[in-house]
Every structure is written in C-alpha cells, then in structure tokens.
Amino acid sequence: MAPHFLEGEIPNEKPDKAAVHIIPVPLENTTSYGSGTATGPAAIIEASKQLELWDGSRMPALSGIHTAEPVDCSKEIAKTLDRIEDAVAYALECEALPLVLGGEHTVTLGALRAMKQKYGRFGVVQFDAHADLRNTYQGSPFSHACVMRRAMDDLRIPVFQVGVRALCAEEADYRKSQSVPCLDARKLHLKGIPTQVLPPDFPERIYITFDVDGLDPSVIRATGTPVPGGLSWHDVLTLLERITAGRQVVGADVVELAPTPGDHASDFAAAQLAYCLLGMSLPRD
Secondary structure, three states, rough: OOOOOOOOOOOOOHHHHEEEEEEEOOOOOOOOOOOOOHHHHHHHHHHHHHOOOOOOOHHHHHHHHEEEOOOOOOOOOOHHHHHHHHHHHHHHHHOEEEEEEEEOOOOOHHHHHHHHHHHOOOOOEEOOEEOOOOEEEOOOOOOHHHHHHHHHHHHOOEEEEEEOOEEEEHHHHHHHHHOEEEOOOOHHHHHOOOOOOOOOOOOOOOEEEEEHHHHHOOOOOOOOOOOOEEEEOOOHHHHHHHHHOEEEEEEEEEEEEEEOOOOOHHHHHHHHHHHHHHHHHHHOO
C-alpha cells in the first residue's frame, strides 16, 4: 500500500465512505525550467504526516479522507489525461470532493474534463505566478503553460486569475480579448485584498487550481519557475476565505511542487496549503 495523506493521524478511509479523495498525479511531461514535479505528490503526502489535524477553526480530516493510488503517468499525455479524468470522475461518483496533487499543471485539464461532465457550468479560480494562457508551448498544446487556454478554449470554462506576475504578449492579448478577470500580484500589493474578490456574475460552483509558484518563493521555493513578488501565506488564506464564502467548491488541486533535497519547508507548506484548501472547500457545519 502506498502512503496516504495524514498517515499516522487518520486511517485511509474507504472510497465510498470518504468526504475527500486525494488523487496523486506524478506527471512531469513538459516542465520547461526546473524539474522534479513527478515527485511532488509523494513529497506532499509524506509532509502531511507532520500536519496538525486542527486547521485553526475545525478538523476537516474527521470528515474522512481517501488517498487513491497514484495515477499512472507512463503513457502519452492523452492517455494520462484520460486516467486523471477517470480518477476524478470516480471521486465524484462517490460524492467526494476531489483534491488532485500534481505533478505539473497540465493535470488540471484532466480534472476539469470530469468536472465538466458532472456539473456543466462552473468556474475556475487559478492561483499562479503565470497566466498559462499560451495556445501552444514548445510544440505542445498540452504544456503546463497552456492549461488555462485549454480550459477556456476547449471546455468553455470561465477563469479568474489570482497572483499572476509573469506572462507573455500573446497571453496579455488573449486576456484582453477575452476579458479574463484577474487580481494580479502587483495590484494586490498596491491596493490590498478586496472584500469581494470574485465578480458578482462568476459561477457559484468553483474549482480551485493552485500552482504553488503563486506563493512568493520565500514561502515555497521548490517549484520549477519561481517568480519574485508572489503572494504571502496569510494573504492566500484571506483570499481563499473570501473566494469560498458563499460558493460551492466542487474540486481543487495543488500542483507544481518540485521537491529539493533538504528543503522540507516547501514540502510542508504545500501539504499545509492542501489541507487548508480542503478545510475551506468542504461544506461548513
């Protein structure tokens, strides 16, 4: 048996009894700078053994967490995306909240395909240093740099971006032409966090995708393309609290951790982020 999330604190709940399915996806197919995302899910699960079950307001782990076997990423990307979609669809069939652990950001596309089949209309809230809106990158439309473009163009899912501070001219033009709503890192620095983060007409159901490079490198340095000027830990918690209030979170992911030997702080921060995200995503009592 593979290690499970919060091992030593809680049992690995049966799939049909759990409120949450943790789905590890060790994908490293199109990383373009630093490498190591294939080991990200295992590092998060290992670090989760050190987490406190009390998240500051409640104990979401007691709702029951099932950690699935890692998705097989050994085949071509199309087959891997199908397998991710199947794993997320199974979590939804079990009436559980899927929390995907990546792996590079491309894993989100497989999850969104399952969400689209289940829910039809919903929105994606993307925490990221990068816009990920290129149509292709290094010859592939399935690069990690294209995942939000695939979500918008292929699946017709609205996207709200938080923390972006690195994008190319193509992405800036696409953002403008599609009126992509955003709250970039520079604006957050200058004006602070608004009381209402999401636009009033944004879908009530949301999927949260969190690339760990959205955080400042002082919080998580172990990622493929760290960018200075990122979000602080407490700003992220405030943003998540305001984003999730009054909305239904139908799924989430934490992606792009690229563990570095000796950097336990990054692994632990990613595990803490996953657990906090889980707590804010489950229905409030």
